[in-house]
Amino acid sequence: MAHSSRFKITDALLIVMMILPLLTAIVIKILTNPESEGIAISGALVYFTIPMPKWDLPITESQVNSWLIMISILGLCLYLTHGLSPKAETKRQHLAEYIVTKTEELVHENMGEFFSGFAPFIGAILALSAFSSLSSLLGIFPPTSDLNVIAGWAILVFILITYYKLKCGFGYYIKSFTEPIALLTPFNIIGEIATPVSMTFRHYGNIVSGSVISALIAAGLRILSSWIFGWLPGAIGEFPFLRIGLPAILSAYFDVFSGCLQAFIFSILTMINISGGFDFDIYTARKNKKLSKKQKVN
Amino acid sequence: MLELAIGIILCGCAIGAGLALIAGIGPGIGEGNAVAKACEAIGRQPESKGSVMSTLFIGCALAETTGVYGFVTGLLLMFVVPRMLVNILINALVANGVL
Numbered sequence: 001m002a003h004s005s006r007f008k009i010t011d012a013l014l015i016v017m018m019i020l021p022l023l024t025a026i027v028i029k030i031l032t033n034p035e036s037e038g039i040a041i042s043g044a045l046v047y048f049t050i051p052m053p054k055w056d057l058p059i060t061e062s063q064v065n066s067w068l069i070m071i072s073i074l075g076l077c078l079y080l081t082h083g084l085s086p087k088a089e090t091k092r093q094h095l096a097e098y099i100v101t102k103t104e105e106l107v108h109e110n111m112g113e114f115f116s117g118f119a120p121f122i123g124a125i126l127a128l129s130a131f132s133s134l135s136s137l138l139g140i141f142p143p144t145s146d147l148n149v150i151a152g153w154a155i156l157v158f159i160l161i162t163y164y165k166l167k168c169g170f171g172y173y174i175k176s177f178t179e180p181i182a183l184l185t186p187f188n189i190i191g192e193i194a195t196p197v198s199m200t201f202r203h204y205g206n207i208v209s210g211s212v213i214s215a216l217i218a219a220g221l222r223i224l225s226s227w228i229f230g231w232l233p234g235a236i237g238e239f240p241f242l243r244i245g246l247p248a249i250l251s252a253y254f255d256v257f258s259g260c261l262q263a264f265i266f267s268i269l270t271m272i273n274i275s276g277g278f279d280f281d282i283y284t285a286r287k288n289k290k291l292s293k294k295q296k297v298n
Numbered sequence: 299m300l301e302l303a304i305g306i307i308l309c310g311c312a313i314g315a316g317l318a319l320i321a322g323i324g325p326g327i328g329e330g331n332a333v334a335k336a337c338e339a340i341g342r343q344p345e346s347k348g349s350v351m352s353t354l355f356i357g358c359a360l361a362e363t364t365g366v367y368g369f370v371t372g373l374l375l376m377f378v379v380p381r382m383l384v385n386i387l388i389n390a391l392v393a394n395g396v397l
Binding site for chain 1: 361362
């Protein structure tokens with residue numbers, strides 16, 4: 001146990017790396033957010049814009065928050081995985097092994113043998129989406145309630161889908177649009193584009209609807225408690241008593257449950273869409289053909 | 299005249315947002331059916347509760363999609379589209395030299 005003191009220092013540093021970005025986000029939120037009376041449903045703040053030739057590039061609250069959450073997740077991963085031993089001894093390593101095993105099982109079940117290398121990607125999407133949604137519990141602007149962030153992820157998934165379809169051959173990719181008959185080609189093209197759009201809107205809509213409903217109910221409870229307890233003297237009369245309790249229960253559903261469920265759904269759909277467009281038999285046939293051609297040339 | 303035009307834009311957006319939220323009917327009926335069937339399945343085979351519940355949650359979240367489309371459309375019509383249309387109108391008026 002000669003390393004123990006060094007490990008403790010590393011542990012402490014990594015825990016600081018996990019917590020510090022979130023604290024930074026809270027501080028930035030407190031410093032920059034304008035004071036608002038009542039309930040406001042607003043989008044992400046634009047901190048500053050970087051001038052670009054065609055369009056200016058805005059750096060928004062949701063971007064900054066998602067970077068900070070990424071750093072925080074990186075810290076968590078490093079904390080869980082540093083100083084591993086061949087046989088699991090610490091709780092930390094057990095947890096890390098559990099997460100990795102579960103992710104690999106999930107990917108294997110949904111995507112098959114060929115795509116088993118996708119486990120880190122799926123794990124990353126799952127963790128980023130879930131932590132982004134859960135970050136609203138800290139009071140910071142959750143990046144998942146910005147359409148652009150999720151649209152970015154969905155476009156990434158769309159590129160992957162197209163890439164793995166093209167791996168089966170360009171002819172196969174073009175031909176897959178004319179299935180089952182050539183008359184349906186426009187609908188197939190629309191359906192192809194609809195995949196990322198629907199993934200984006202599903203995730204965004206669920207998170208935003210939760211926050212809109214929470215905001216409406218919080219506003220309603222404030223008015224209701226001012227009606228009921230308004231006759232009490234002084235500050236007690238102004239204090240919204242009815243706001244205690246019920247919003248917390250709603251937040252447990254809308255922020256915690258719905259956020260985690262949507263993260264899971266997003267990763268499931270990613271897996272199904274990527275592996276669904278890919279035909280393994282055609283891919284292997286094409287690969288074998290290429291190999292035999294190369295051997296003939298040689 | 300400009301006030302009337304802006305009023306018509308806002309009115310149309312509000313009506314459109316209200317109509318878009320009719321989409322909530324579909325997922326309501328669908329999820330109700332799904333939950334009813336899940337209750338039946340659990341009643342018939344109580345030991346399969348775990349897998350039925352997890353499938354039910356995923357299915358419900360997927361069935362919600364159409365309702366969420368309506369909600370997002372309503373949100374866009376409430377907060378994004380009116381400003382955009384009014385800007386387009388004012389720009390067109392400025393370009394034609396009316397304003």
